[in-house]
Amino acid sequence: MSMPWQLKVGLYNKRKYRRHEPRPIAECLPSINVNDLDIPRDYQTYIAPDISLRFPHISNMRIAWNMVQFAHSDRVQTFNFKWIKTGFGYPRPAFVCECGRSVIKLYFRHQHLGCRTCFNTVYGCQTRNKRGRAILKAIRLRNFLKFKTRMRKSIRQRLRARITVTPSQELKTKRLAHHRIQIPHHNYCTRGIAHWL
Numbered sequence: 001m002s003m004p005w006q007l008k009v010g011l012y013n014k015r016k017y018r019r020h021e022p023r024p025i026a027e028c029l030p031s032i033n034v035n036d037l038d039i040p041r042d043y044q045t046y047i048a049p050d051i052s053l054r055f056p057h058i059s060n061m062r063i064a065w066n067m068v069q070f071a072h073s074d075r076v077q078t079f080n081f082k083w084i085k086t087g088f089g090y091p092r093p094a095f096v097c098e099c100g101r102s103v104i105k106l107y108f109r110h111q112h113l114g115c116r117t118c119f120n121t122v123y124g125c126q127t128r129n130k131r132g133r134a135i136l137k138a139i140r141l142r143n144f145l146k147f148k149t150r151m152r153k154s155i156r157q158r159l160r161a162r163i164t165v166t167p168s169q170e171l172k173t174k175r176l177a178h179h180r181i182q183i184p185h186h187n188y189c190t191r192g193i194a195h196w197l
């Protein structure tokens with residue numbers, strides 16, 4: 001099969017900018033989490049009508065229990081699902097990326113969907129040293145305490161105790177200025193929906 005022109009352009013751009021461009025930061029790339037998809041449990045194929053509201057880069061999505069097709073940039077990319085057995089309960093799904101890896105998240109870059117290894121991404125915290133990581137952690141925890149209004153007092157105190165740096169310490173880098181870097185990416189084992197994600 002010949003290479004789709006979008007991928008060709010994407011790869012050309014990737015090669016062209018490799019020297020100047022730092023590794024992309026995973027949190028800043030648009031992504032699709034397999035757990036956010038409504039995977040059917042019967043043998044029919046469904047079309048998700050308003051997918052572009054949720055994922056602006058995707059124009060159409062067809063989904064069945066074993067695969068999903070994303071239409072974007074005038075082409076279609078298909079990903080199979082791998083069903084990971086759990087000890088109890090329903091198996092957990094994962095995307096099978098075109099490179100063969102099973103992943104929970106697919107990222108969108110250079111008009112292409114792929115896993116974090118395909119795009120050679122780093123996480124925000126990987127770009128910082130020990131001190132920078134503590135500052136980043138504190139920023140995320142402070143934002144979490146701000147966003148999550150309903151929480152038991154004891155839990156709030158326990159989370160606050162994990163902040164080890166003072167508010168005056170800031171990240172001195174433009175690379176992590178993107179707002180998605182500074183929001184908490186998990187729920188810190190508390191209940192309720194993480195509505196800011």
Ligand SMILES: [Zn+2]
Nearest residue numbers: 097099115118
């Ligand atoms: Zn991959």
